[in-house]
Amino acid sequence: MNKHIETLTGFKNGTKKIFRDCFYDLWDAWDELLSAFKKIGFVIFVFVVWLFSLALVCILPLATWLRLKWEREHEVAVEKAKREYMERITCLHNKRGDSDQHLTR
Incomplete structure (x- = not known):
């Protein structure tokens, strides 16, 4: 009977140890997963900032050029x-080409 009790006690202690080891392994895996998500988030953030900077470098000169072009076209239209x-x-300007003598009669 003592052998059975020792076996059960050993089984209980072994399962506790295995559970603790598995729990700590799971906890470490969870930490690594969170770390991976943080790094992926950081990479996405850097990529978005890079795209925004690229857009500013490309779009601002284009917008400035278009604004200047539209201002020139507006000035020409106003003068016209x-x-x-x-x-x-x-x-002073007669569209028909006649003189203005018919207006004085």
Whole structure:
């Protein structure tokens, strides 16, 4: 009977030790998994910052060029509109090519 009790006690102590070892292995694996997720998150963060910087380097000069182009086009359109308006309100320009004598009669 003592042999059976010793076997059961040994089995109980062995299973506790195996459970503790498995638990610590699981805990270490969990820590490593969290560490891997942190590193993956850091890599993704660095990649996003790099993409943002690349976008700024590429998009800001393009946006500046487009803004300057649109401002030049706007200035040309304003000057053209001013000339057309001035031509309409003055009698110096006659679209038909006739003289303005018919207006004085």
